Amino acid sequence: MIKGSIQEEDITILNIYAPNIGAPPYIRQLLTTLKGEINKNTIIVGDFNTPLTAMDRSSRQKINKETQALNEALDQMDLTDIYRTFHPKATEYTFFSSAHGTFSKIDHILGYKSTQ
Template sequence: MKRQEKMLHGNRNGKKDGVAIFTSGKKDFKTKTVTRDKEGHYIMIKGTIQQGDITLVNIYASNIGATKYIKQLLTEIKGEIDSNTIIVMYFNTPLTPMDRSSK
């Protein structure tokens, strides 16, 4: 049986911008639950890989209000986070003055 890569979107239809999580077909990842917000700013996937539980979380935070949004979201999902959780975030924040340049 050939294993296939999977892509799970933060938004429901996958046709607009939002976060996504790709899983490799080389590992036997089995999805149990998928939780996401309406805007596609985060997705949380609970599953198993090699007989072990794992939770994958991908969060997008715009540079306006990012700190407040991340704090609120992490507070909401704190009961879902454990030592087998991987959290990835995209802050969309310039790191240097050159990053802010429009030229």
Template sequence: KERIIPHNQILLHKILLYLKSLNCDIAMLQETHLNVTEAKKLRQNWVGQLFSSPGGKASRGVSILISKNMPFKSSSVHVDQEGRYIIVSGWLQNEKVTLVNAYAPNILQSKFFASLCPTIARSMEGPLIIVGDFNSVCDPIVDRSSQPLPSDKNISTALREFQSELGITDIWRLVHPDVREYSFYSGAHNSYSRIDYIMMSSNLIQNRHAGAG
């Protein structure tokens, strides 16, 4: 995840070069702050395919970047007009999959998850891979450095229900069940939290484990 300063083409170029240095196959950016015209400029250098839900000058915007070396053929694209999410289904290395990039608001997260869940369910084809800044902690005890906030209980419940309804698993937490590691610092609450996630369909994870065995 990277944040892009609006109209700063130098930073944009640096981010794309950094992702290239990682030999990145698929990148999902949130809070890009890029409008329709600016978002199109992400398709350069190593990027072969670009799917974007543009935002405004100082808010929102998500994009999915797919490398020229990654064989992917899209079959459907669902773009949120408010720049909060994009849903792309297609064939990835000869397997049907649905890619979702989401940027949740920092208020009313429960409402956002409740609305996004059926939208994904209607659009999905094959297993899900969901990446995003959810502006929420799944488990306030291990995903926040300080004591849980008053709002954590309801929001965390909504996020877990979102996972359950879509049959997706928090990959990082699966691999690191007890580790405390954070992706965001809040000056207002003087605390760190893990609000950025990669989630996959549980059956996709099981198939990978079975193949490895």
């Protein structure tokens, strides 16, 4: 976590690198623990090692329960995937799994839905 200011505006950047296995609960727990540090001036970036929506994977598989719980936690914290906000229908990917033959967007940038 880096705290500083840009153009006299306080900002916090939180970089998350989630493990390959158990990423959704890991991220949810981390964000819950850091909830008091996260505000409208926080940008959360990183390799989440999990797609947040079915659109973020080439196979269009359903999102599992752990990822649904993560998305619910993000919603409760008023956080949104900034990329998905600006590109709601884009299907560009950041990771190819040769073992599964699928592409996934596992790198994310999160921010507050509103600036109030």
